[in-house]
Amino acid sequence: MKNNLAIIALESFHEQGKKVNEILCKWRNADNFMISCKCPRFSSGEAKGIISESIRDKDLYIMVDVCNSSLRYKMDGEYNRMSPDDHYQDLKRIIAACNGKASRITVVMPFLYESRQHRKTGRESLDCAIMLKELEFMGVNSIVTFDAHDPRMSNVLPLMGLENVSPALQFTQGLLTEYEDIQIDSDHLMFIAPDEGATERVVFLASVYGVNIGMFYKRRDYANIIDGVNPIIAHDFCGGDLDGMDAIVVDDMIASGGSIVDVCRQIKERGARRIFIFSTFGLFTNGFAKLDKAYEEGLFDRIFTTNLVYQKKELLEKEYYYSINMNRYIAAIIDTLNKHEPMQPLVKPEKRIRETIRNYKSV
Structure with a gap:
């Protein structure tokens, strides 16, 4: 060729x-x-x-x-x-x-x-x-x-x-590489959507992992607009018992960090054991003060974001941060498209995620 x-x-x-x-x-x-x-x-x-x-x-x-x-x-x-x-x-x-x-x-x-x-x-x-x-x-x-x-x-x-x-495969690999004691079943693990927009991502991951989901929905003040959006009044939770469970919060981005901190606080108040955050894009537009304080308070254990966007040097030095390297996956996507091969296994890598989980459980 x-x-x-x-x-x-x-x-x-x-x-x-x-x-x-x-x-x-x-x-x-x-x-x-x-x-x-x-x-x-x-x-x-x-x-x-x-x-x-x-x-x-x-x-x-x-x-x-x-x-x-x-x-x-x-x-x-x-x-x-x-x-x-x-x-x-x-x-x-x-x-x-x-x-x-x-x-x-x-x-x-x-x-x-x-x-x-x-x-x-x-x-x-x-x-x-x-x-x-x-x-x-x-x-x-x-x-x-x-x-x-x-x-x-x-x-x-x-x-x-x-x-x-979807970078779901890389998040799975990162989490299961870092932690050897994740119990992947519906009695010990739950995926949580911080708002209704994240539900599709959470349903996909929960289905592949074979666990349940929870969801927050945002109550907003539609009478006012601040920084381009209607401000959030409260996060309300819909889901099962979190007592003693590990929770994984999944979203496409972290901007200011305010919403994710509020969600983590509510999850922790419901008795969650550990809280992990999967966010494809870590923008951190208002700095790290909120997240630093939340980590010190024990509201979450680890944040996983990708290198698909610019990563501030300060972020890479955080104890609670794990960077997901997507360079090899981008190369695989370009290689696949250039060869006119099917993209579906890369777009939604369900089989590889299931294989990763099987291998993790068998160790």
């Missing part, structure tokens, strides 16, 4: 991109698949996208982390921090620089841009859908994302591929 694979990693995902490239080169006995790019800016803050070599007839994979808050650019003599909007604009610039010459373009966007604005109520924008239609218009053939806030966003693109990948 003609080797037409090419990878572009924007600055926001450059370090992970290099590692993904190294993995693919090792698997395929190749020297390099990476094509360098840059988005230089004028003093006004305007920019342009540049790629270093031809991508004609290439199966191209462009990787971007729209949540990377560590990058800055100079505008009018001062430095601005790059926002998700800036990262998304740079992605479009690089796609435009391809000039339609690639045979196929796949965007690997682990955190789906504007996925929190996935539905409209009243007179407001529907940003995630607009983004998806823009990429379709620009000639993108497929999008790979992880644990989308609302998987129904794929309905925006009925004739285009949107692979919504």
Whole structure:
């Protein structure tokens, strides 16, 4: 088969991109698949996208982390921090620089841009859908994302591929590697959804593990909007007895950390033995003070998040933090798509999770 694979990693995902490239080169006995790019800016803050070599007839994979808050650019003599909007604009610039010459373009966007604005109520924008239609218009053939806030966003693109990948396998491997005394049965373990939006993830994991679920629902103050959302008044629990059980709270992201701390407190008050948190994206937008205090109070035992988004150095030093490395899985996804092989075993890896659990129980 003609080797037409090419990878572009924007600055926001450059370090992970290099590692993904190294993995693919090792698997395929190749020297390099990476094509360098840059988005230089004028003093006004305007920019342009540049790629270093031809991508004609290439199966191209462009990787971007729209949540990377560590990058800055100079505008009018001062430095601005790059926002998700800036990262998304740079992605479009690089796609435009391809000039339609690639045979196929796949965007690997682990955190789906504007996925929190996935539905409209009243007179407001529907940003995630607009983004998806823009990429379709620009000639993108497929999008790979992880644990989308609302998987129904794929309905925006009925004739285009949107692979919504679950990192449930990697979370399982991480937990069962770190802890040798997890009893995987309905008498000792429960998966818990911190809100109704997380229910689908929790049902999937609980079904594979063969345990029960619990769910919190958020009571909100719909008369007010603070920081773009209706503030949460309380979390109410629906579920069975938690006394003496291990609980795993599963969500797509941790932003400020306030909700997850409140949920953990209520679980602990119901007698849970240990509390583990699975969150695909650890944004920690308000720092770590709330989580540090909650950990000191014994409200949770471990937080597992992935390296699919930028990880602050301070986070990596936390005693309670476990980083799930997804570089090899991204490489497997690119390898599978490039070979036109089925994606289902990677999107929802049920069989491998069951196998991991069987092996854990047999030891």
